[in-house]
Amino acid sequence: MKRNILLSVFSGLLLWIAWPPTHYTTFLLLVGFVPMLLALENIIHSNYTKKGKKIFGTAFLGFFIWNTLSIFWVYNALKMVGEVVALPISLIPYSLGPLLMATACWLYYRLRLVTNRGFSLFGLVCFWIAYEYLHQSWDLAFPWMTLGNGFATTHQWVQWYEYTGVYGGTVWIWILNILLFLIYAGLKETANKKLRLKLISAFVIALLLPLSFSLYRYYSYQEQPNPSNIVIAQPNIDPYAKETSISTLQQVSILTRISDSLGQHNTEFFLWPETAIPEAVNEETVRNNPYYQQAQHFLSKYKNGNIITGAETFKIYNNRATSTASPYGDGGGQYYDAFNAAMNIENSAEVQFYHKSKLVPGAESLPFGNALSFLKPAFEHLGGATGSYGSQPEPGVFYSQSGIGITPAICYESIWGEWIAKSVKKGSQFIAIITNDGWWEDTPGKDQHLDYAKLRAIETRRWVCRSANTGISAFINQRGDIVQQTKWWVKTAIKQDINLNSDITFYVQYGDYIAKAGSLLALIGIGFIVVKRFI
Missing domain, CATH: 3.60.110.10 (Carbon-nitrogen hydrolase)
Structure with missing residues (x-):
């Protein structure tokens, strides 16, 4: 178990070292998940009981290290509310992302129980994309650590984001990490040489083809004078x-x-x-x-x-025109929204x-405002200090x-x-x-x-x-x-x-189509796991 913990920690450190604002270590994103995948593989083939919990815990440890070291500055932003509460509150963004990441790995394990490794690894990519899309869409959204953001300091490598957006980067990172993992696992499992050669060839193509296209696009791109x-x-x-x-x-x-x-x-x-x-x-x-x-x-x-x-602006209404509106003045029936x-x-x-x-x-904003609407009067009594901004x-x-x-x-x-x-x-x-x-x-x-x-x-x-x-x-x-x-x-x-x-790019025209497709496939994968569980 200690070996798996070390692999998880190593993975978290590699991903942190690769993360912006560093310029010269971005390439580590292409190998940073390999130790984590090896740790998960060890647990899957072990004699441990409650393997699912160990998968989740091992994954959470590495991802918590990566996230916390990359966004430690969140604590500074929260100090305005008081240093006593800043640390516990900052644990939410430090931990929430890793919890979702670890859930994706746990779903990979559950899928692995009912199908083969190749199909399960494909499922892992979909589960990960679904986590990223959820984390940019729900009320606790914080997509700062979306994998594709990792190429922000080496933007010359990902000029094809005009077609895919950052989710193309997420897929690219996972494909290369999975291929390296399979190559290494093949060496340990004495896989046949032909398969190993195919995997190495696939890795080289998957690395060089997007990179070559991107560099060509970068150096040939010309802006139209306007x-x-x-x-x-x-x-x-x-x-x-x-x-x-x-x-x-x-x-x-x-x-x-x-x-x-x-x-x-x-x-x-x-x-x-x-x-x-x-x-x-x-x-x-x-x-x-x-x-x-x-x-x-x-x-x-x-x-x-x-x-x-x-x-800082505001609008006054003669009724509660929006869900975020608060009583205005002496409570004479008027309401207002404040806006950033x-x-x-x-x-x-x-x-x-x-x-x-x-x-x-x-x-x-007040997360899950509809579900927590019963808290609205309390916030109004406090002057609307939390969750008080309107939006469009x-x-x-x-x-x-x-x-x-x-x-x-x-x-x-x-x-x-x-x-x-x-x-x-x-x-x-x-x-x-x-x-x-x-x-x-x-x-x-x-x-x-x-x-x-x-x-x-x-x-x-x-x-x-x-x-x-x-x-x-x-x-x-x-x-x-x-x-x-x-x-x-x-x-x-x-x-x-x-x-x-x-001019309109392909990405502008179609948006996060990769994320939506990946999330749909993730839901299908979860449904498959549930069906297999009860058949």
Whole structure:
């Protein structure tokens, strides 16, 4: 048993070493699951009782190590609620992913009991894909550790994400790991040489074919000239001071000043970060808001200028119009929704809003709100501090007065490939990410978040313009290259002529079809296990 534990730990460490933001060890993803598969194989062929529990426990150990070491920075973001509760709460994201991963391995074992190894390994890939798709779709969504994200620092290897999205990367990693596992297992099991040669040949083809295509696509890809001048502002305001020691007026003044330092007569967009306007703005009376007027005054010198900015906004209703609405004022029958929003401000009376939809579970939304609706009065009594944000059901697109379409993505919404793709399909020509990664401090979290944005550029073949309050802000081209980026914790601005694109990629057209197909096959596999169990 100790040997299997060591194999599991080794697998977890390999996957962690391979994970972004590292640049030179990504190749370990292609072998990182082999020790885990060997440990599971040892248990399957052992004389242990309760093998299912040992399979689950062994898998959970390795995946917990991988996840915790890769996203340890989550603890920093939770310190705002108090260090005493930060650690136990952070155990949820540290553990939930590994629990689902271990469940996929347990289902592989159950399938192995009723069919052969080859079919079961195919089932394992489907179970894993189903876990990843569930973990981006349910109320506790946190798809940060989706396997395909692992190539974010070696984006030259996965230019074919424009056809598959990140789930293509998940499948590629599993195919190569399974082939290596079978080659090694064949050596131990004295398999015939012909089979071993076929497996080696399959591994070489599975490795080189996607890699060669990707490198060819990367070096041959040409953007079509269609320039637009963009300025990104990075105000570098301590997130803990945004709503306390620095007034909103001062914050907007900082943003206009650094934006103006690089603005030119043909600048079309100024990009400001998430909650750049931290004082609540009533959407119905926004044109009377002093900060909106301050922003419009700044734009008066830029004829075609637009400001895309984050803001705290709210809407008032005469009834409980949404499930997230809370009583307003003295309880006179009015309700309101608060939003983590993006605004598009232009040189006209037109104002556009986008309400963040992929809300952080617990901090911005109440998971399983319908099932836990009985808790709503308690949260209202506490001021709606948890799960109080409203959202919108579909991705948004901003349109400038000149007709340019923009995808607004707020914070970690940018790790949902299909969500971004839906916006692009509606007419977006570039992606604007606004975020505040300062909560995570100077940890790999901010670097991973930046790196993942490169994958959105490849999937959609759109430039990504990223404004982060404290860094790292960046321009990313249609191949996923970071053309410019800022330093961390620096007040600055950067500008770039980007190329707008209106072409639709295969992935934008069809979205996460691999994930949906894999999940369907996983359900069929589970049904097969259940039927065999009772026959």
